[in-house]
Every structure is written in structure tokens, then in C-alpha cells.
Amino acid sequence: SQQGEEDPQALSIQEGENATMNCSYKTSINNLQWYRQNSGRGLVHLILIRSNEREKHSGRLRVTLDTSKKSSSLLITASRAADTASYFCATDMNRGSTLGRLYFGRGTQLTVWP
Amino acid sequence: DGGITQSPKYLFRKEGQNVTLSCEQNLNHDAMYWYRQDPGQGLRLIYYSQIVNDFQKGDIAEGYSVSREKKESFPLTVTSAQKNPTAFYLCASTHAGTGNYGYTFGSGTRLTVV
Numbered sequence: 752s753q754q755g756e757e758d759p760q761a762l763s764i765q766e767g768e769n770a771t772m773n774c775s776y777k778t779s780i781n782n783l784q785w786y787r788q789n790s791g792r793g794l795v796h797l798i799l800i801r802s803n804e805r806e807k808h809s810g811r812l813r814v815t816l817d818t819s820k821k822s823s824s825l826l827i828t829a830s831r832a833a834d835t836a837s838y839f840c841a842t843d844m845n846r847g848s849t850l851g852r853l854y855f856g857r858g859t860q861l862t863v864w865p
Numbered sequence: 866d867g868g869i870t871q872s873p874k875y876l877f878r879k880e881g882q883n884v885t886l887s888c889e890q891n892l893n894h895d896a897m898y899w900y901r902q903d904p905g906q907g908l909r910l911i912y913y914s915q916i917v918n919d920f921q922k923g924d925i926a927e928g929y930s931v932s933r934e935k936k937e938s939f940p941l942t943v944t945s946a947q948k949n950p951t952a953f954y955l956c957a958s959t960h961a962g963t964g965n966y967g968y969t970f971g972s973g974t975r976l977t978v979v
Contacts, residue, residue, distance in 0.1 A: 755907075784967055791975075793871075793955055794908075796967030839907065841968075852898070852923075853968065855908040 755783070755840040755856035763862045770827040772859040774840030775820075781843045783816055784853065785825050788837045797825075797838075830863045837861070867892045871956050871971035877979045878943065878950060886941045886974045888956035895961035897939035898968070901925060902953040911954075914939055915961050943976065951978050 758773045774783070782801045786794040800807045800816045800823065807814050813826040827834055837860050841853040869890040878884045888897065896915050900908040910923030914933040928947025933939055939958075943950045953975050957968040 782965055786968075786970075791953075791973070793970035793972045794957075794968070796969070799965065799967050801965060852910060852913060855900075857905065857907040 755842045755854060757838070757840055757856045757859040759859060760857070761860045761862070763864065764830060765864050766830060766832055768830055768863075770830050770834070770861055770863070772825045772838050772840075772861070774823045774825070774856060776823075776840075776842045776854075777821065778844055780818075783814075783823050784841045784843070785812075785814060785823075786839045786841060786855075788839065788858070790836075794839065827861075830861075832863050832865045835861060835863050869956060869958055869969050869971040871954075871974050873974060874972070876974055876976045878976060879979060881945045883942055883944050884976070886943070886954055886956075886976070888939045888941065888971060889937055890939075890958045890969070891937060892958060892969060893936075894958035894969070895936070896959050897933070898957045898959075899923075899929070899931065899939070899941045900955045900957065902955060902973075908955065911941065950976055952976060 755774050755776045784799045785797045788794045798809050798814050800814050811828045816823045837858040839855050839858045841855045872887045898913040899911040902908050909925050911929050912931040914920035920931050920933050930942045953973050955973050956971040959968045960966045
């Protein structure tokens with residue numbers, strides 16, 4: 752069953768605007784990760800936030816995590832046409848075992864218009 | 866440069882035929898995964914492996930088989946028992962451990978039944 756669900760399913764913005772995508776999940780997690788996928792390509796890891804962290808930054812990316820609401824958001828600031836891609840959240844529900852497996856949502860399709 | 870290589874990029878399968886998708890990594894990662902992606906869907910886990918000669922079924926293992934004879938290699942066979950194999954297949958790898966590592970993905974194999 753799907754663990755993470757992204758919202759919205761699709762987002763269309765102009766270059767320079769900020770893009771915000773949300774992810775909700777159902778059970779306790781070890782960490783939550785965001786990935787990007789360009790059309791027809793593999794996924795690229797963007798950022799990982801642990802369950803005891805509330806916010807992380809990486810360049811123009813800002814990720815927040817609210818474990819009480821079981822939700823996360825990915826903010827891309829000053830978006831560019833090259834940011835056009837699908838963005839997936841993935842949750843790691845590893846409960847102390849030595850192998851984590853990720854559960855992926857259906858993704859948000861972001862289109863940034865020049 | 867280290868990375869994960871999937872081949873072939875495109876594969877066509879006739880009805881009743883078994884086909885094998887290749888996945889090789891030189892990242893010295895212990896854990897490897899196979900995911901299936903259908904249009905508008907998230908990634909669904911087929912099989913995963915933490916160590917050589919050991920692997921576990923994921924959520925949709927029926928009609929698929931894998932082997933892990935070498936740390937670097939995790940081939941996936943799509944058997945004739947898989948009734949709807951047309952999809953985009955993604956291989957990934959990561960360090961084993963507490964699960965606080967992102968995945969590295971290959972560029973995918975698109976399988977089509979003809």
C-alpha cells in the first residue's frame with residue numbers, strides 16, 4: 752500500500768515563482784526523502800530529513816517535516832524552467848532493522864514556464 | 866565515476882517469453898532494489914536484496930525473479946507468468962545500515978510486450 756501521497760498532483764508556475772509540494776503519510780517513519788524524476792529518466796535523490804528534524808535546506812530547496820501531522824513539504828524557491836520534473840516523496844518505515852525500504856507516493860508533476 | 870547502470874534502455878518481449886533486465890553498480894552499496902513504475906503511479910517494490918545470495922519479495926513479486934550472486938549485480942527476470950509486464954523498471958542501490966541514506970537510481974529500462 753502507498754505510504755506517502757503528494758499534493759497537488761500537478762503544479763504549473765512561472766519562472767521565478769516558488770513551488771510548494773506537500774506529502775502526507777500514515778505511519779511512523781525513520782526518515783522522509785524527496786526525489787526528482789525528469790521524464791523517462793531515473794530518480795535523483797534531493798534531500799533526506801530524519802524524524803527528529805523539522806527543517807532542512809539544500810540550495811534552493813527547503814524541506815519541512817511535521818511528525819505530529821504526518822506531513823512534509825518541499826519548497827523550491829526562485830524556480831527555473833529546468834526544475835520541470837516529477838517530484839516524489841518517499842518514506843522509510845524502518846523500525847530498527849538493518850535494511851530500510853522506501854515507500855513512494857504518486858508524485859507531483861511540476862511545470863515551470865519560461 | 867561511480868554509478869548504477871541498467872541495460873538495455875528499451876526491451877521488447879513477446880508473449881510467453883522470459884526476459885532479463887540487467888542492473889550493475891560500482892558504488893560498493895550493499896542493498897539493491899527493483900521498482901516498477903506505471904503511468905500516473907508511484908514506484909512499487911518488486912524485490913530487494915541486502916547481501917549477496919539473499920533477497921526478499923516486495924509488494925508485487927509475482928511473475929518476477931531475481932538473483933544476487935555478486936554484490937555489484939542484481940538482475941531481474943520478467944517471466945511469462947507476469948501478465949502485464951509493460952512498464953518502466955528502475956533499479957536502485959544504497960548503503961545498508963540504519964536507513965539514513967538516499968537511494969541511487971539507474972536510468973531505467975522500458976519494457977514493452979509486443
